[in-house]
Amino acid sequence: MSASPKKPLLIVFGAGGHGRVAADAAMASGAFSRVVASDRNAATWGGELLPGVPVLSPQVAAALPGPRAVHVAIGDNPMRRDEAARLASVGPLATIVHPSASVAASARIQPGCLITAQCVVGPMAELGIGVIVNHGAVVDHDCRIGAWAHVAPGARLGGAVQVDEAALVGAGSTVLRNLRVGAGSTLGAGAVLLQDLPDGEAWAGVPARPLERACA
Ligand SMILES: CC(C)(COP(=O)(O)OP(=O)(O)OC[C@H]1O[C@@H](n2cnc3c(N)ncnc32)[C@H](O)[C@@H]1OP(=O)(O)O)[C@@H](O)C(=O)NCCC(=O)NCCS
Structure with a gap:
């Protein structure tokens, strides 16, 4: 019997209202081992996007050990596309x-x-x-x-x-x-x-x- 693959950690990039919606759905889905958020302004958040979802700087998030996946939670369509291209090296894009x-x-x-x-x-x-x-x-x-x-x-x-x-x-x-x-x-x-x-x-x-x- 083969072992089931380990669920990835999910990094939600974008810690605004849309990020909250994405993180909430990700946690409810049960598809990820853990959900964290990341934002360039992490220092000003000083806490959690949702209970149990810490907001990390992009540098800290990108250094988390794998397996990991990325979701870009930015409501603006062109900005979401551009950010996803920028984050391609961090991990595969996850659907939630x-x-x-x-x-x-x-x-x-x-x-x-x-x-x-x-x-x-x-x-x-x-x-x-x-x-x-x-x-x-x-x-x-x-x-x-x-x-x-x-x-x-x-x-x-x-x-x-x-x-x-x-x-x-x-x-x-x-x-x-x-x-x-x-x-x-x-x-x-x-x-x-x-x-x-x-x-x-x-x-x-x-x-x-x-x-x-x-x-x-
Ligand atoms: C239509 C829309 C793009 C216009 O945005 P905008 O270019 O910034 O336009 P403004 O807010 O300056 O409004 C311009 C005029 O359009 C009218 N207007 C704005 N949105 C309207 C709408 N949805 N339906 C009818 N008229 C609308 C305004 O009343 C205003 O009329 P006036 O010139 O007679 O005063 C925007 O209002 C809209 O509906 N966007 C969709 C938002 C949305 O659903 N987002 C999803 C969030 S999760």
Whole structure:
């Protein structure tokens, strides 16, 4: 009988509110031997991110003995991507799944993702590297979420929606099935998207329109 592999230590980089969410989900998952946080401003924190989760300087965290894995807990999408590249030598990127999330067995999930409490990721959905599916969000069947995108709390994506790289789907918004949210775009909180949102634009409102028109 072969011994089961040792669970890795998890280092959560980013000791802010999003770091708290990631560390909480990581501890609840039971997938890690221990969870610590790290932040450039560790000296000013002087304590714990959560009970039992110390905040260490990056130097101290990077010197912890292995096996270890890394999760970059930064809500800003481009910053999360850049920090992950910088930390590549510290350890492999870990995906964290809160045990209350419902993730279909056929969903394909790349490293570095965070799937938090009460989320649904439907059958054949695909999450690229570093994607956040935040509290209570729904990513329905056959959706494709590009690397470093963020589906914010309570957002709902209908079937086969495509969210491109580093886009933000705002809290409580709804995207109808088969639509696309372009790379680097933002869909505002509470919006209802009824047509494709092009790359690099911010849309808001019900129905969603480019921000300047949504506010006219
Ligand atoms: C849409 C959004 C990107 C606009 O941000 P911004 O460019 O900083 O815009 P401002 O806050 O300066 O607001 C500009 C105008 O848009 C309006 N507006 C802002 N957000 C809006 C929204 N979600 N829906 C409708 N109108 C909105 C403002 O009322 C303002 O209108 P006015 O010019 O008539 O006063 C932002 O408000 C938003 O919804 N981001 C998503 C946040 C989110 O869900 N984050 C996830 C956290 S986990």
